[in-house]
Amino acid sequence: MADEELPENIALAWGLRDRPSRGPKRSLSLEQVVAAGIQVAQAEGLPAVSMSRVASELGVSTMSLYRYVPTKHDLLDLMVDTAFGPPPQPRAPGEGWRPALARWGEGHLTALRRQPWIRHVPINGAPINPNQVRWLEYGLHALRGTGLRATERISTIMLVNGYARSWATLSLDLAEAAARSGQTPDEVGMRYWRNLTVVTAPGPYPAIHELLTETGDEDDDEDAEWRFGLGRVLDGVEVLIESRATQDPAGR
Amino acid sequence: MADEELPENIALAWGLRDRPSRGPKRSLSLEQVVAAGIQVAQAEGLPAVSMSRVASELGVSTMSLYRYVPTKHDLLDLMVDTAFGPPPQPRAPGEGWRPALARWGEGHLTALRRQPWIRHVPINGAPINPNQVRWLEYGLHALRGTGLRATERISTIMLVNGYARSWATLSLDLAEAAARSGQTPDEVGMRYWRNLTVVTAPGPYPAIHELLTETGDEDDDEDAEWRFGLGRVLDGVEVLIESRATQDPAGR
DNA sequence: TATCTTCTGCGTATGGTCTACGCATTAAAG
């Protein structure tokens, strides 16, 4: 196997570890450690995930964990990859790129909503862990045959990915701030607008005041804003794809 | 002044603090504390910003800082707001929404590039600090008279903001990973593709392999991908604005 | 002027964090 050359991180995540056959049996598996970390994060939030907390969850000592994971950050990366899980149903044979890519974006949102702590794990670099690679495959697959070039396909899925992540972060932050203060998200939103009104009162902020006086006829649908942004992104992609199709049908 | 009702955070950021006229003179100002924090973050990265590090930078004791700032996170918020600085030149009278909004997005990227540590400060909630509010004003101003509704204007600038932030994060992470390993960003990119090739070799990843075999005719321009994504986003917004203009010229 | 009141800076202490190092034990390989 060509698992040489690979950094320790990656080999670990893909299960390409050599036989540790000489010493005593390990009392745990990497999967158990990762699962315990996820459980703590899910139950008590990411700040509660310390090595000692995870270790006590498993009934072992703190330092034992370092026989399974080189560093805490590697554990977090593995937790994210496992918690994200595999991508949704891939693009069906007759399906267009747009619904497939929309489903991809929704999948990100769903995963982040189900495990809100994921958004607080700092991103290390380009996606290389197993599930991340599967999501990458899905996203690229959705854009096959659209006439977009390689760099354009990558940029497009990064665009959707970034939008889903930033929107999920914003809406979850709001919801958690609400829960923390024992109010509904609507109340927190109202309080924000009121605070904004107070601080912008003395200064020249015409566009903000215009916004504040436009009484929003509250859309009940929680996800209307999400779908709005996603629609704009996909519209922008569609403009490019269609212009390619008409100007240069061969896909270059 | 209507500075009652405002949370401590916000009052502090807007300089709406009451007269502390009774006791001894303070030996520092809030601005000095924030500036010292920024200096440490800029020179040694965000993890180096501890209360004791900032205090020693100022020649005072650790606990003295808590007379200026309620908690460390409030200090970080103030640091971000100060480091971001004011937005760029606002939309000129005859200027269209699109170049103005593009400049807004570029401004985000420039600010994040100049102070890369900003991206590691976790976002607390909706923008309420002075410079953040100025950026908000700018963004909304750029969309005045486009026929977009209030929620649509907000969603649009959140979209551009999220894109700029996520793209800056990704490109800076890559650059820092490169610097850390003493390689050029290109080398790190090559290494990533090679690692991806290795791990995807045994499995079924047709779209990724298609991507990997498409030899990218390397675009020299570093920001080509950034401008690609921004162009798609703005195209998507343009589609909506134009459809509004033709269907409903009155702006709803 | 003398006292009161409030605010300052800071010393101490608590309870946490990650992880480097080394040691005794275990179990498979030769």
Next chain:
DNA sequence: CTTTAATGCGTAGACCATACGCAGAAGATA
């Protein structure tokens, strides 16, 4: 049976944020 490597873990070091309380400074008040 010996060799060898891997395991779990105890100890310790170097940090971290911040709660609490105290001595002293200086404006407000009598």
